[in-house]
Amino acid sequence: MKALVCILLLLETFVFVVQQQVDGGLNENEISQQISSEDGRQNPPKTDTLRAEASTDRQQYCDLGIPDIHAALRELTATVTEQKENIRELTTTVTEQKGNIRELTATVTEQKENIRALETQLREQQMFILEEMNKKDEEISNLTLSQVELRKENRDREIAFSASLMESGSGYIGPFTTEITLTYRNVFTNIGNAYNPITGIFTAPLKGAYMFRVSVYGHAGTAASVYIIKNGEKVVSAHDHQAQNPDALNSSNGVVLILEVGDVVYVRLWSGRRIYENQNIHNTFSGFLLFPLREQELCRM
Template sequence: MTEQELKTNISEVRMKALVCILLLLETFVFVVQQQVDGGLNEKERPDIYKALRELTATVTEQKENIRALETQLRNEMKKKDEEISNLTLSQVELRKENRDREIAFSAALTQSNGENIGPFPTEVTLTYKNVFTNIGNAYNPITGVFTAPLKGAYMFRISVFGYGPNPAGACIYKNGEKLVIAFANQPQRELNSSNGVVLILEVGDVVYVRLYPNTKIYDSYNNHSTFSGYLLFTLI
């Protein structure tokens, strides 16, 4: 039985009890009036007293019903309060768990008016210092390295920008292994390229970007060259 149904039943029982009390009072007044007017004959007296006893018993019964329903309602409300309290605790724990799984970052190479990086004869790890987002603090802007805090599937993307005649290129690495490259080459004007990859990472795995040998990339406050990543879902 729902809380509203219990309240409705209590109201109905109380109404019935009130009606019985009114009838009991009406009968009592009738008896008193008859006694004042000259008394009751022997045939009338037993019937009226019997009615009084029956009404009194009914009122007593209705009072017991009200007490029982009120007790039931209190128990139901207490149970609901406990359920709400347990639900609230579960929601708090779920929100905390979800916050622990919120991992995402995005950064550009520089905040300067304009800066070229490279070319170098060998690969160089890039540090993306202009951080837009770093939820979970898994990306280190000092080293340029992302370290996986949870086992899961992660998405990573890079974009590179430059000017010819120098080619522009950068590679995504996982634990020292080269995975994908974004590369562009033409004799003049702007160069741009991008690439991405979904990786399964264990806790402690690292992902970073290296400038491709003998290439040059450019960045400015317009944020042409970027490195981003986020957790898609966790794995057991």
């Protein structure tokens, strides 16, 4: 610090001298005289003594500051050397950190690639799952439609009926001089409404194989005989006759018929024959669809 003050004082004196030379071209004697005159005007008579003391102090101060300058320079050099070493260490550290950063950057880039690959794989899996779900939904929808159609088809196939002659009371039917169609008015079952209790006629709503059965009951003395008729043609009969035995007459028969849509089946009482009915319900007519037939199945049969 002392060295710096000394140097500043010397520089100040040097600048002053140079400035005076530039301004007036004064020589050293003139400068000294001017300084002396100015000191005489501004200071009391003791100025020379004070100037001498100040000059002596300044010289001593500067002399004392020179060793301080060398020490400061040595200290500064050591500091600079230390800072250079620190800079080298910092440079090495920075270089190492840059390498670490590059490694981290490469790792991050690799991880990003992995993440993108995983995202792509996840999207593909999601698309696959969605496609599978859509397929399952479509299969379920088709299955549901098939079930609905099957139920509807099964409902269409649910054809069956059963009926007896009289809804109430008792009595004979016949004999007649011609054959008559019997009307079984007491309906027990008529699934599909293919049987008409007013006319006594069953009309086939589907092509298929149908089972029909008829039973008759009568009293001795007059035969009890009926036919199952298909489209006006006799198919099978149920007949019983006992001229001498007073016991009741009983007979039944059945048949499986292949019917087209619109074919009719009914029961006729023979001419001259008689049947009897009461609350015990002896005379019945029934039928049902065994299974529907397609055209090719009918051809094989």
